[in-house]
Amino acid sequence: MLGRLSLENQVAIITGAGGGLGSATARLMAARGAKVVLADYILVAARSVEAELAATGATALAIQFDLGDEASIKRMVAETIDRFGRIDILHNNAADLSPEVGQNDHDILHMDTALWDRVFRVNVRGTMIASREVLPHMLAQGRGAIVTMTSSLALQGHIVQNAYSTSKAALIQLVRNIAAAHGPDGIRANSVAPGLTLTPAVRRVFPEAVRTLVEKETLRDQMGEPDDLAELVAFLASDAARNINGELIVCDGGLTSHVPDIAGYRALGKKAAPDQV
Numbered sequence: 001m002l003g004r005l006s007l008e009n010q011v012a013i014i015t016g017a018g019g020g021l022g023s024a025t026a027r028l029m030a031a032r033g034a035k036v037v038l039a040d041y042i043l044v045a046a047r048s049v050e051a052e053l054a055a056t057g058a059t060a061l062a063i064q065f066d067l068g069d070e071a072s073i074k075r076m077v078a079e080t081i082d083r084f085g086r087i088d089i090l091h092n093n094a095a096d097l098s099p100e101v102g103q104n105d106h107d108i109l110h111m112d113t114a115l116w117d118r119v120f121r122v123n124v125r126g127t128m129i130a131s132r133e134v135l136p137h138m139l140a141q142g143r144g145a146i147v148t149m150t151s152s153l154a155l156q157g158h159i160v161q162n163a164y165s166t167s168k169a170a171l172i173q174l175v176r177n178i179a180a181a182h183g184p185d186g187i188r189a190n191s192v193a194p195g196l197t198l199t200p201a202v203r204r205v206f207p208e209a210v211r212t213l214v215e216k217e218t219l220r221d222q223m224g225e226p227d228d229l230a231e232l233v234a235f236l237a238s239d240a241a242r243n244i245n246g247e248l249i250v251c252d253g254g255l256t257s258h259v260p261d262i263a264g265y266r267a268l269g270k271k272a273a274p275d276q277v
């Protein structure tokens, strides 16, 4: 019995649904009754999730689109309306995570302006346009939930991924502004900040040494997995979260909740407990 967690008969667009977190969320939303639109730049990835969900009896539609292109975003929203006639949920999940961005997104002193513009064009401008394009449909229905993926990197300074983390920080404010403007009309907009999460891409790309650094700072026995994020996103999209609006919820196993030198304290052992400092 899902109660208010149920997404029965709701239409959900999930951008980046061919990827690690987006596909996990699409699976969970479909299992909770949503008709899911799997929108991704890579059609073959979206189609593979579509086939998997169709085999379970779920309603799923793969659509190719580019979050960096306004006309393409508009076309994706129009295709959703043509097929399903409504949009109840938008999960802004896609972001430009391509290797050429990741490998060159460093500190401000070495920041390439074109790279900065590319990251902001996709992550911020694209997410704004997708949200703007679904809003008239949600407002006409008198209800709608937007859940936007940011990152724990948007909450703390770092020496890597400068453009990425700044773009994710901008999304936190975009979400608050959507909630402030349209909450009274039945729209909820919230954001989610994952820490490094064990998607297939993270397992492949992040060296063991970096994962160990993160694991040591995490307040549980392992790093988060895609299902941990899917549970949170599906909850925020559902009526179970009807009293939550304009919020950011961090889902990082406690990574950003504590003092920065906790792993060092642990390494010193119990003798360095705070009562002895």
Ligand SMILES: NC(=O)c1ccc[n+]([C@@H]2O[C@H](COP(=O)([O-])OP(=O)(O)OC[C@H]3O[C@@H](n4cnc5c(N)ncnc54)[C@H](O)[C@@H]3O)[C@@H](O)[C@H]2O)c1
Pocket: 015, 016, 017, 018, 019, 020, 021, 022, 039, 040, 041, 042, 045, 065, 066, 067, 068, 093, 094, 095, 096, 097, 122, 149, 150, 151, 152, 193, 194, 195, 196, 197, 198, 199, 201, 202
């Ligand atoms: N995995 C993590 O550790 C982690 C941590 C913090 C935040 N996030 C955020 O979670 C979201 C999903 O990340 P993921 O780990 O699943 O990555 P992923 O690479 O597995 O999936 C991202 C998906 O977005 C799609 N995409 C990229 N650019 C696009 C564009 N221009 N138009 C349309 N689709 C596009 C890709 O094709 C891919 O399918 C991202 O917003 C990311 O910033 C992930």
